[in-house]
Amino acid sequence: MxxxxxxxxxxxxxxxxxxxxxxxxxxxxxxxxxxxxxxxxxxxxxxxxxxxxxxxxxxxxxxxxxxxxxxxxxxxxxxxxxxxxxxxxxxxxxxxxxxxxxxxxxxxxxxxxxxxxxxxxxxxxxxxxxxxxxxxxxxxxxxxxxxxxxxxQNDPEPRDPEPAPEGNRLTLRQNKTGDWKLAATLDALTGAKFATLLDPLAKPRPATEEGPDPRSLDERQGDALAELIDLMLRADQLPEHGGEPVTLTLTMAYQDLAEQVGHAVLDNGERVPADQVRQLACTAGIIPMVMGGRSQPLDVGRRSRLFTAGIRRALVARDHGCAFPGCHRPPKHCDAHHIHHWADGGDTRIDNGVLLCRHHHTLIHRSGWEVTIEQGAPVFYPPAWLDPLRKPRRNLLHTAA
Structure with missing residues (x-):
């Protein structure tokens, strides 16, 4: 009882x-x-x-x-x-x-x-x-x-090197019914590009009177690939993330890039060696990000209710994904949240914004968790029931390396 x-x-x-x-x-x-x-x-x-x-x-x-x-x-x-x-x-x-x-x-x-x-x-x-x-x-x-x-990361290679990557492979076959079967192996960088393109199209459809989207993840991704093919045929229309065309964001110190050492980090946490980053810089559009003395992105974009593409890029460079302690969701799964709500007079700028995945965005709005920006980085304070002292916490998963 x-x-x-x-x-x-x-x-x-x-x-x-x-x-x-x-x-x-x-x-x-x-x-x-x-x-x-x-x-x-x-x-x-x-x-x-x-x-x-x-x-x-x-x-x-x-x-x-x-x-x-x-x-x-x-x-x-x-x-x-x-x-x-x-x-x-x-x-x-x-x-x-x-x-x-x-x-x-x-x-x-x-x-x-x-x-x-x-x-x-x-x-x-x-x-x-x-x-x-x-x-x-x-x-x-x-x-x-x-x-x-x-x-x-800078240690010598081990005596038994890891197997060489298989490279990009695609198997495409049409069966007797007219359907096509596809199987692929992609290297880390190509796979990240493909996932970035596919993700916004594979999200569940909004719930209707008939209920939530009944499709499984595999079905949604299959439909997303079909839609992506149609989009590519139209060439002038591409899926968007955060209000801008799909873009892979790589974060790297300029000095490391110039000296061809170290690595860059993709939105999804994948690491890209410096030589590959230099190759990308020659073949892809690079958006420069001016960094402050503490490697903090400087304020970009204009004052508005919604976070502009420029401000969102700066938030990605600073937070590297959902900033909530312990969350590993990448930037493409995150919303830009006003710390001091816009409706209450908060400005739309970097030091009033933080990246949060949909789950933690809802949690911040509805629970006793609080977030502030301290020394240029998001800091979270748990509710008293979780920690009576309300000790400040940060997301170490995006900054450990």
Missing amino acids: SDPRLSLLSTDELLRSIVGKVTEIRAREYAVMQDIAELNRRGAAAELGYKTLPQVLRHALRWDNQTAKRWVDQAVLLSSEITPTGSEITPALPVTAAAAAEGALSLDHVAAVAEAMKNLPAEVENLVVECARDHEPAAVRAFGKDLAYGLY
């Missing part, structure tokens, strides 16, 4: 209660892992006649083998070791262990941090754990990958 006292709590109080209880559960899970680590240290499996400790836990706790092995692996990572001489060796992930003891991390978070740290030096564990304190495990894994790329 439900507790009648719960109905007396406000929604914020109820959410704070849930957060507090889950924190207690996570702290207790850490205590259980310490017990498991002690069983492992004393060789309990052999003492009890089992081959491995996970087998013991399977019978004792009715866990499946995968769950039992996961608990043992994480217990070893988060516990100290005692040498035969009595010396204590700190845990493999000491910062993670401290956060788990507080109840700040779940088992999934610990697994995500451990996965990320396989490719990172111990000195950055605190950065990965800070990300885990604020975001879900999937975001921690993405942050770890970007952080590793940023740290090692």
Whole structure:
């Protein structure tokens, strides 16, 4: 039966209660892992006649083998070791262990941090754990990958180089019924161009009296390709993103481009080597973006209610996608949001705008989340039920590298 006292709590109080209880559960899970680590240290499996400790836990706790092995692996990572001489060796992930003891991390978070740290030096564990304190495990894994790329992008190539890309291939066949079957393999840059063209045409149609768009994603993309072919035949009409013709935006420091080092980043986060960027500069239209001293795009466009194409390009250069903490959606899936609402007197300019995906745009309008621009970058403040101290947060996924 439900507790009648719960109905007396406000929604914020109820959410704070849930957060507090889950924190207690996570702290207790850490205590259980310490017990498991002690069983492992004393060789309990052999003492009890089992081959491995996970087998013991399977019978004792009715866990499946995968769950039992996961608990043992994480217990070893988060516990100290005692040498035969009595010396204590700190845990493999000491910062993670401290956060788990507080109840700040779940088992999934610990697994995500451990996965990320396989490719990172111990000195950055605190950065990965800070990300885990604020975001879900999937975001921690993405942050770890970007952080590793940023740290090692200039290292020598490994001894076993990655397989060479297959290049662009297209198979097009007509069957006996007259329909065409198509299969393609595209390199990263060509695939990004194609996805950029296809995306605005593949969005679900607005809901009508008959209900929402019934087509699956594959059906929408098939119809979008058919429409794209018609558009190309008409040549003077192209799909748009943010009020301007489809454009691939590459962000790169000018000095790196001039010296042919480093890489540029596409809207979707794909990295393009400097030599390919220089080739694009010769064969494609490049829109110059004047950057400030802190690599912040300067104000462009004119005052209006809607964000102009010029201002949107500047927001893309600054935010690189949805600016909400932990969101990885690329710019083409984002709206430009007025921080100080236009209807309330807010100006349409870069320092009053932020890119948000449709989900987080709705969330900002309807929830207790707040966003400001501080030192030229979007900063978000969570509602009090999520964090009573309302600690500021930023999206590290777009800036880790």
